[in-house]
Amino acid sequence: MPQIDRHHLKARMPEVLALFLAKAARIDMPEAARFALDAVLAASDDERDWLFTNVLSDKIPQDSVAPHLFVAAAVQVHAAIAAAALNPEAPVPIRTGICPACGGLPSASIVVEDKGAEGTRYASCSCCQTLWNEVRIKCLCCGETGKISYRSVENGDAVIKAELCGDCDSWTKILYQNKNASLEQLADDVASLGLDLKMRDTEWKRGGFNPFLIGA
Ligand SMILES: [Zn+2]
Ligand SMILES: [Zn+2]
Known part of the structure; x- marks a missing residue:
C-alpha cells in the first residue's frame, strides 16, 4: 500500500x-x-467532489480538461506537501511504474549524475512529485526489459528521449538531467511537446501520465 491515503487527501481538498x-x-x-x-470557482460542492475524484483517480475526461487542470494543480501541491512530510525510508516498492508514496503514475523519468555510477534513474510521480529509483533500460509501464529502444526529435545526443517498450507497445519520456542540469521533470515534460507529436503519429502509446498534456 502507498504511504499516502488518497481518500485522506480528498477529505481536505x-x-x-x-x-x-x-x-x-x-x-x-x-x-x-x-x-x-471561473467555472471551478462557480462549481457546486458536488461538482467539485466530481473533479477531485477524477483527478485523484488519474482519470481526466477529454471533454472537460481545462477545469480539471486547476484542480490537478491544487492536488499536486497538497500531495507534494504530504509526500515531503514522509520519512524517506518509509515507502516500499509497490510495483514498477507505481509511486511508492501515493500510488500515482509516473509522468516521466530522469537520469541524474551519481558519483561513481553511470547515472541513476528515478521515475517521477505525476501527483505527489516523489522521485523513486527504477533501474535503467526497463519499461515503466510493464516492467519488461527485453525490447527497449529510444527515439528523440533531434538526431544524436538528445537530452530528452522516448523510451519505447516492444513488449507493451508503450513509451515514456526519459530526461537526462546528468547532461543538462536545468531539466525539470514536470515542466520539461510539457515543454518537450514536440516529442509527443512525433510519437503520436506512430503505433506506440504514451505511458507517462501528465494532466497538463491531456488534450494537447
Ligand atoms: Zn506520488
Ligand atoms: Zn512495456
Whole structure:
C-alpha cells in the first residue's frame, strides 16, 4: 500500500482548492484559462467532489480538461506537501511504474549524475512529485526489459528521449538531467511537446501520465 491515503487527501481538498483558487485568481492568464478558473470557482460542492475524484483517480475526461487542470494543480501541491512530510525510508516498492508514496503514475523519468555510477534513474510521480529509483533500460509501464529502444526529435545526443517498450507497445519520456542540469521533470515534460507529436503519429502509446498534456 502507498504511504499516502488518497481518500485522506480528498477529505481536505475543498479547503486546499479554495486557498489555491484565491491565489490563482490573481495570476494573469489567457481568456480561456480564466474561463475555466471561473467555472471551478462557480462549481457546486458536488461538482467539485466530481473533479477531485477524477483527478485523484488519474482519470481526466477529454471533454472537460481545462477545469480539471486547476484542480490537478491544487492536488499536486497538497500531495507534494504530504509526500515531503514522509520519512524517506518509509515507502516500499509497490510495483514498477507505481509511486511508492501515493500510488500515482509516473509522468516521466530522469537520469541524474551519481558519483561513481553511470547515472541513476528515478521515475517521477505525476501527483505527489516523489522521485523513486527504477533501474535503467526497463519499461515503466510493464516492467519488461527485453525490447527497449529510444527515439528523440533531434538526431544524436538528445537530452530528452522516448523510451519505447516492444513488449507493451508503450513509451515514456526519459530526461537526462546528468547532461543538462536545468531539466525539470514536470515542466520539461510539457515543454518537450514536440516529442509527443512525433510519437503520436506512430503505433506506440504514451505511458507517462501528465494532466497538463491531456488534450494537447
Ligand atoms: Zn506520488
Ligand atoms: Zn512495456
